[in-house]
Amino acid sequence: MKRTTITYGLAASALVIVAAWAALAASLIPLWAAETAMVIAFPVLVLFLGLWWRAPGGEEDIPFIGY
Amino acid sequence: MPDIGGDPLFVLEFGDILHYYTPYTITLFLLALIFTGLAIASRPERQIDIAFGGDAYYAKETTVSEMRFRRFMAIACGLATLGAMGSGDLFNFTLFVSLVGIANIGIVAAVKNRHVLDAAYEYGIVAMVATLPLFGGAALVVATTGTLAIPALAAGGFAVPLVAKAFLALGVIGEGMAPFYAAKAEMFRAPGAPYVIMCSLSSLLIFLRVVEIVITI
Amino acid sequence: MLIITRISRVLSNFQNLVALFAGACIIVSLIGILSLPLAFEENQLYPKTRLDPTSGLYPYDRGGVPFGTTEVICQYPENSPYAGYVTTYLTPLSLFLAENTLYIGTTIVAHPGGIIDEILYNTRGADTVVETSILFTAFAIASYLYRREEE
Amino acid sequence: MIEYLVFAAAFGLLLLGLHRKVIARVQLRPGPPVWQEILHALKFSFKSTWVPKTASATLYVGVVLIGIGIWSAALFVVLAGESILILFAIYMLHKIVEHGFGLSSGSPYGKFGGVRSVISAASEIPLFVTIAAIYFFTDSLLLRDIVAYQAVHGPLLLIAPPAAIAMYIVILSKLPYGPFSIVESKELVSGYKTEHFGVWRAGISVIDGTKTFVLLFAFVAIFIGAMPFWAALVIMTIVLVSLSFVCAVTPMLSPFDSVTVQGIVTLLMVGYAAVLWWVMP
Structure with missing residues (x-):
């Protein structure tokens, strides 16, 4: 994936989490809505954070088939 | 309304049948939906096999016609699971469960592999036989209580016989092949990942749902 | 051979699947017969x-x-x-x-x-x-x- | 919210590190440092990452997201005191995530891991008997009701010890190096995890950490009851150390034997539930 796509993905997921957290703190949305947003955004954040740290991917290759 | 899965969030009125969703069933429903979406969106994997006695390997390709058929069956299986998750009627539930059983056979029936087909054949026999306890359980419930609606049964006042519950659970076990794992493990040798996963997903989900039903009614 | 190994040898063979399921059906049916009569709801x-x-x-x-x-x-x-x-x-x-x-x-x-x-x-x-x-x-x-x- | 998730993942990984350490010490080895699993997660997230050529790419990536998602949801369910049925449904569906990991890559090792995960799906049934046994006492499966019941009647650990043992075995089967951990035994390289490297593996670490935390936390909440958070953490650690002792001194069973043993446990639990059903009013 391109570097910019990854940055956008990371930013979007972080934004969703911060927004959900802030909206909950201001009691704009109920708890379950904030939790749903977290459940969706957190996995994305984890993966994109890793990809963002080390964005350049390698070539495709065949799986490990033994020593 | 049954409350062991949490308070119902949403009730869909469908003639004389209610579909209802508690936090529990809606979790199951969403997961079935996600995996059905994955089965639609993913290309099948290409399984790597090692040639015996050497270091050569080859990748098994899934042909397009086979892929189309298995995808169709996987989607049918997903839809049946979705139906079984929300159904508030015992007879509808049993129907959806038997549809799951048949679609499961369809998913592996297209594979050209003797071991897989042997296992699928045994599984198919059990899935057919299992409709007897399944519908028998629903019939016993309606004969002894006069209603099939799960919310009505859950409200209490009905004595659902233990054997009806046991029949229902046994039927679902047979359709989903839950504890009789041997055939399912063989079936999972079939290449083409997202489709075989639907077999296991649907059987786990219907099993989870029947646990809720049996405790509730 | 341990009894557990024997049981798992039977369970792991999918040729025995139908027999196992039939056995389970028989057991549950027997329980059902023993719990007769069941009341009929008119x-x-x-x-x-x-x-x-x-x-x-x-x-x-x-x-x-x-x-x-x-x-x-x-x-x-x-x-x-x-x-x-x-x-x-x-x-x-x-x-x-x-x-x-x-x-x-x-x-x-x-x-x-x-x-x-x-x-x-x-x-x-x-x-x-x-x-x-x-x-x-x-x-x-x-x-x-x-x-x-x-x- | 997010801080709970991060804490749960980190503390769960710490518990897993402790698990390895205790096993090593029981077996008279020095063992890795306690924070090894956290280092693992960080290390994998810095590795270069791609998708294998033979993989079903959407599924390959999708299961990582789903895995993290379901355990985050499970954490919220436990914290909110919702129905434990949801928690156990997620626990069962973790099997599907395992299948997804194993089968999506096309690798024979992953495939074997996935097939073993299918085999061991049969062994998750003690859970439901546990649920039924709990229901006989509390008449509700909402976690907050169970906790409230224990505040009045004392911990369920003493009231229904067989149910606690069944859930203990279920947690045991999810820990690495246990007698029932056939899905990732070493003859399969890393079982279903074999082909998920780099960031995907870091995702698996997050799943494992959250899973360990949630299961132990739920065990404490269901069988011991309400207590301050720090006390819960201490008891979770104690439970984990006891699990590590079991893992350290028992050999891994062969796949089918593992399922048979758990099936026998299920039968015993069914007997227990039947006795309860007979005795309870």
Whole structure:
């Protein structure tokens, strides 16, 4: 994936989490809505954070088939 | 309304049948939906096999016609699971469960592999036989209580016989092949990942749902 | 050899699958037989008392006036206000057959306006849809396997 | 919210590190440092990452997201005191995530891991008997009701010890190096995890950490009851150390034997539930 796509993905997921957290703190949305947003955004954040740290991917290759 | 899965969030009125969703069933429903979406969106994997006695390997390709058929069956299986998750009627539930059983056979029936087909054949026999306890359980419930609606049964006042519950659970076990794992493990040798996963997903989900039903009614 | 290993050897062979399931069915059925008699609940969808072997509509005659209304016990009457009407849904031709012959009961599902289908559609909607889906899926599998033979 | 998730993942990984350490010490080895699993997660997230050529790419990536998602949801369910049925449904569906990991890559090792995960799916049934046994006492499956019941009647651990043992075995089967951990035994390289490297593996670490935390936390809440958070953490650690002792001194069973043993446990639990059903009013 391109570097910019990854940055956008990371930013979007972080934004969703911060927004959900802030909206909950201001009691704009109920708890379950904030939790749903977290459940969706957190996995994305984890993966994109890793990809963002080390964005350049390698070539495709065949799986490990033994020593 | 049954409350062991949490308070119902949403009730869909469908003639004389209610579909209802508690936090529990809606979790199951969403997961079935996600995996059905994955089965639609993913290309099948290409399984790597090692040639015996050497270091050569080859990748098994899934042909397009086979892929189309298995995808169709996987989607049918997903839809049946979705139906079984929300159904508030015992007879509808049993129907959806038997549809799951048949679609499961369809998913592996297209594979050209003797071991897989042997296992699928045994599984198919059990899935057919299992409709007897399944519908028998629903019939016993309606004969002894006069209603099939799960919310009505859950409200209490009905004595659902233990054997009806046991029949229902046994039927679902047979359709989903839950504890009789041997055939399912063989079936999972079939290449083409997202489709075989639907077999296991649907059987786990219907099993989870029947646990809720049996405790509730 | 440990007893556990023996059990797992039997369980792991999928040729024994049908036997195992049959065994489970027998055990549960025995429990069922031991728990007999079970009480029968009379208060069901159709009244069982009005069965009349001399009727032309036998065994589908559940009472009620054609083109009129009849009582059907619904779980949720507020959701299906027209449920009672369809028990007596007969085309004029069917009505004529029912009044003059004894055969309508045997053909009732196969002709337009068959009572049973109509009752099912109106009172227990999703049943009929799912039943046909099961048949359709089974046919789809069979036809795919048949056509693959020809390739 | 997010801080709970991060804490749960980190503390769960710490518990897993402790698990390895205790096993090593029981077996008279030095063992890795306690924070090894956290280092693992960080290390994998810095590795270069791609998708294998033979993989079903959407599924390959999708299961990582789903895995993290379901355990985050499970954490919220436990914290909110919702129905434990949801928790156990997620626990069962973790099997599907395992299948997804194993089968999506096309690798034979992953495949074997996935097939073993299918085999061991049969062994999750003690859970439901546990649920039924709990239901006989509390008449509700909402976690807050169970906790409230224990505040009045004392911990369920003492009231229904067989149910606690069944859930203990279920947690045991999810820990690495246990007698029932057939899905990732070493003859399969890393089982279903074999082909998920780099960031995907870091995702698996997050799943494992959250999973360990949630299961132990739920065990404490269901069988011991309400207590301050720090006390819950201490008891979770104690439970984990006891699990590590079991893992350290038992060999891994062969796949089918593992399922048979758990099946026998299920039968015993069914007997227990039947007795309860007979005795309870």
